[in-house]
Amino acid sequence: MGKNQRLYNMEKVKFTFVYRVWAIIVYLHRHMLHIASFTFNPFQENTYVIYNDLYPECAIVDAGCFEPREHRELQSFLNSHRLVPVMLLNTHAHIDHVLGNAQIMDTYGLPLHLHRDELATYEDANKWTAMLGMPPLTVPENIIHLQPGTSIAMAGAEWQVLFTPGHSVASVSLYQPQQNLLLAGDVLFRESIGRTDLPGGHFETLIGSIRTQLFILPDETVVYSGHGPQTTIGHEKRFNPFLI
Numbered sequence: 292m293g294k295n296q297r298l299y300n301m302e303k304v305k306f307t308f309v310y311r312v313w314a315i316i317v318y319l320h321r322h323m324l325h326i327a328s329f330t331f332n333p334f335q336e337n338t339y340v341i342y343n344d345l346y347p348e349c350a351i352v353d354a355g356c357f358e359p360r361e362h363r364e365l366q367s368f369l370n371s372h373r374l375v376p377v378m379l380l381n382t383h384a385h386i387d388h389v390l391g392n393a394q395i396m397d398t399y400g401l402p403l404h405l406h407r408d409e410l411a412t413y414e415d416a417n418k419w420t421a422m423l424g425m426p427p428l429t430v431p432e433n434i435i436h437l438q439p440g441t442s443i444a445m446a447g448a449e450w451q452v453l454f455t456p457g458h459s460v461a462s463v464s465l466y467q468p469q470q471n472l473l474l475a476g477d478v479l480f481r482e483s484i485g486r487t488d489l490p491g492g493h494f495e496t497l498i499g500s501i502r503t504q505l506f507i508l509p510d511e512t513v514v515y516s517g518h519g520p521q522t523t524i525g526h527e528k529r530f531n532p533f534l535i
């Protein structure tokens with residue numbers, strides 16, 4: 292084998308190696324979802340940004356940003372990560388989860404994804420704004436109705452829409468099976484559950500939702516709740532005082 296041939300072969304090996312590493316990185320990133328969490332408004336609600344390293348398109352779930360500084364905090368995160376929201380979604384329409392919707396819908400020209408039966412909850416939110424001295428909310432007209440039993444795409448991954456009523460009349464949870472991620476809204480919290488004393492709330496329905504829709508998911512599923520820290524399905528099965 293001549294010197295040139297040897298050099299050529301080495302270059303080929305190097306190229307193949309670099310290509311393989313690159314392909315693995317692309318493969319992993321394609322499947323690597325990130326969930327950034329922000330705690331906003333007087334109710335200490337968790338707003339989530341779902342994104343992927345490879346694409347700028349992201350989703351915002353339960354936009355609770357209310358104060359101008361909270362909007363700025365979210366915006367500066369999006370800017371610094373070069374993210375563009377292409378989906379806005381609510382697990383349910385209690386006031387603490389919808390306060391940021393109008394501004395995000397206007398800024399990015401987005402519809403709101405929400406279960407049809409949560410519209411009444413949304414209308415109800417204005418009882419709270421009046422009571423809390425907040426400016427009145429307008430229920431958005433541009434709504435895409437979430438259908439339990441279907442999947443939606445967020446940040447390049449498919450998320451199953453699970454019907455989990457009981458905290459509110461038509462709460463949904465979103466489950467990503469490949470990475471075992473769950474956005475649970477106010478249905479399940481770390482060692483607690485959502486309150487059931489608000490209109491549309493029902494204790495037995497809530498417990499039923501958790502047992503039949505959430506506790507069938509793998510134990511390692513990481514749960515991102517509407518309030519408080521994240522948890523896992525396995526942890527809640529063992530330690531949640533409402534469910535053990």
Ligand SMILES: [Zn+2]
Pocket residue numbers: 383385458459477
């Ligand atoms: Zn709620």
Ligand SMILES: [Zn+2]
Pocket residue numbers: 334336385387388477517518
């Ligand atoms: Zn809440």
